[in-house]
Amino acid sequence: MIRVVLPPHLRTLARVDKEVEVHVADPVTMRSLLDALEARYPMLHGTIRDHVTQQRRPFLRFYASGEDLSLESPDTQLPEAVRSGTEPLLIIGAIAGG
């Protein structure tokens, strides 16, 4: 199972606490992970990536194993630590304040 940490607003929307786990068939890429996440939690459709273009929303970033994966190709295999479930993929919203 792949572990994903959602930003707080999306946890509320998906009605989950802390991190979620989804089953992702090989190859485990950002695209296949988000496909699986949206299939498991359809209310997240359109909230992480655009419905049509599938582009990541600009105020969101993807991190794992201390690396910023946001600009990686969505078809690149995710790090071993994420694929093995050792570490979660972090979906993080840009900081807001004022």
Next chain:
Amino acid sequence: MSGVRVLVGTHKGAFILTSEGERTKWDVSGPYFGGWEVYHMKGSPVDPNRIYASQSSGWFGQIIQRSDDGGRSWYQPGLKPGEPTRNSAGMPLAESNKFVYDTSLATGKPLTTHQWYDGTQHPWEFKRVWHLEPSLTDPDTVYAGVEDAALFRSTDGGKNWHELAGLRGHPSGPRWAPGAGGMCLHSILLDPTNPKRIYVAISAAGVFRTDDAGMTWKPVNRGLSSQHIPNPEADVGHCVHRIAMHKTRPNVLFMQKHWDVMRSDDAGESWQEISGNLPTDFGFVIDVHAHQPETIYVVPIKSDSEHYPPEGKLRVYRSRKGGNEWEPLSNGLSDPDCYVNVLRGSMTVDSLNPCGVYFGTTGGQVYASPDAGDHWAPIVRDLPAVLSVEAQTLP
């Protein structure tokens, strides 16, 4: 005794204010969707417990929420709590968040582009739903006015949305341009006597009318004059802030434009200015008394750059003669040094007798008058900035 439910959308969530018919004591519930912008909430005229809400965020995009119990519980249409979220093939049962502009059937390419601030052409990009207008006859049918300006409709209770692309595909589409608040379709008026007639208003394009249930549209802006466009009397390009009608006289429309308060007595075919003795004819809101079609309300704002009441004095202005002659209403609004704004979706009336009038401010106050504007009192004073206010009169 019947009562009132006031639906308040704010920059950081939604609130529901309820009262018995006397409208002196209020219960406040919320925030719902805390931390999200709620541009609009509106209940179905045929099923007041059916309420639609537009929840959005710069981070996460657009969410449509629906309540079937008067706002006590909410869900995204198609995802009712306890029900399966996927069908037997594993596919999502609904995509209530999905607003996708129509493309050319022939080429699959975008229908058109619109004018950007700098005069260049720009692709239509969906940002959020500004206005939700439930059908007058069917609780499962609801219209959505969106930014960038377009009209969508759902006929399955908000699960699936389809564009009425004849509006955006009007030949004038490439000349539409955004106002400072974005290029938003913010007003939708359904003619109660003619189900095929709908009016919409767009900043900054103007008013459009369909007489064939949304297939084709025509701009109805003759008589408007706007100094911010090269041809002040052009057929499109006007920054209309709000339009309103009385349900018994759907051919009579009232408008608060960027500057100027206007009326039309021929279904938008022509407009006349009715600003009269207002201290300033800039503003955002306009609404009509529930029982007196010639009694209308506005909240004058100093100017297009000074978005606060003239002299720092919050005043509603009422005309009992359909415009031109206005009286200031200040009883209960007399706090000095008031520099809030009242945004375009933030005024509403109930249909009790006497008619109740409500408005919300960017300072987080929601004011109510249970006697058609003669006396005012705040229901709440410290909400996040108010984006919209809608009253439901309950049986």
